[in-house]
Amino acid sequence: MSSTEPHRLRHTALDALHRSLGATMTDFAGWDMPLRYGSERDEHIAVRTGAGLFDLSHMGEITVIGPQAVALLNHALVGNIATVGLGRARYTMICRVDGGILDDLIVYRTAENEYLVVANASNAQAVLDALTERAAGFDAEVRDDRDSYALLAVQGPESLAVLKSLTGVDLDGLKYYSALSGTVAGVSALIARTGYTGEDGFELFVAPGDAEKLWQAITEAGAPAGLVPCGLSCRDTLRLEAGMPLYGNELSLALTPFDAGFGRVVKFDKEGDFVGREALLAAAERAAVEPPRVLVGLVAEGRRVPRAGYPVVAGGEVIGEVTSGAPSPTLGKPIAMAYVDAAYAAPGTAGVAVDIRGSHEPYEVVALPFYQRQK
């Protein structure tokens, strides 16, 4: 149980509502967030089979606006933001000069010269500081909009039908990784078809004062489809099954995107220089010649659950480390993501085990993701 001083935690606009629902709360990156409302396994399964509603208001929103907004973002981030069309979104990363990953981000192009950058709660201040510093010399403004938005996510195969009943916006025409402005349940929202669960779903950026009204409307509209409120615990197992990295687990300052297996997000061929370019070129070369550890999936043969930091072993040697692990509600077995030496990274590699508090439990190496939805 957390013993953090509660008065120092930040609370979302939905805090009272979470408490009225009997949520178990947890300190997450300085925010008092719902961990689960009832059984986290039931919440997980609801998202896979019906729909779930999440409060993600801890995420950090930063607006970049101005004639040179795109030039600034191309300089500050590793991706090519010039190729992001109006109303589209892009998964990208921000690195330090030495190539270390500062955060992974989603960038939404909300207007011709306006972008919404969404950072992880734990890194929001660092991302804001880096963007502000990197904006020097660019005709663009970096605005801290963390307090301007509450963020609700509706995720799961029924999420489209649930939201369609609350809006006249053409959601069928809204592609994955796209966003548009519209009204949902009478509330003005930026409606994005994005998520972190491996399911179809939507993320709704709204004014904090509208969050409770929208939450209630979605809860009512979704009840017949089996929609339930969902906490961060199932969000973590959902993203793990979907093979999505979590900053602090799979991603860190100590790794470049190439070391982490996400070199594809780095675009060297974009116009102009960008922060980290030189170090990332060297990292890309290193990765091609002498592959670093590789991020793999592990599936348990037994029932004991690997946790972040546990050693991965083979032939009595430590050959890697678990970054995330949990019992998978979908597979019915413990699963993990781990960085292992390249020699052990091929799916089906024999003799791999996880050192679970002293006992070596056999694990099967598999390709990521563990779960992929039927489209």
Next chain:
Amino acid sequence: MSNPQQLRYSKEHEWVSPVEDGVATIGITEFAANALGDVVYAQLPDVGSTVAAGETCGELESTKSVSDLYCPVSGEVTEVNEDVVNDPSLVNSAPFEGGWLFKVRLEGEPADLLSADEYAAHTAG
């Protein structure tokens, strides 16, 4: 939540049943089960092994964490709940009943256990 009056409790959130023929049944409380979240794996002491009050004798693993199981009494383990081994979610759904964990033939009278009301006060803080 309510803690059954006929049980006694440890500060580590185990419960101990009334002794029958020298044997007491051990489980974890509803408070503990709620704090753990969905239990997915229960490692219980071996039948025939000797356990000592206050020492760890197994572990309960949930989605987010693993917790040591402390033995609230001393003695010999006579039985473990195979239903819980096969379906650990019983610990969440019926912590005071079908989710019991193991039985111990007591050596001496258990000490330092709380009444239901004392345990309720302990968990209120």
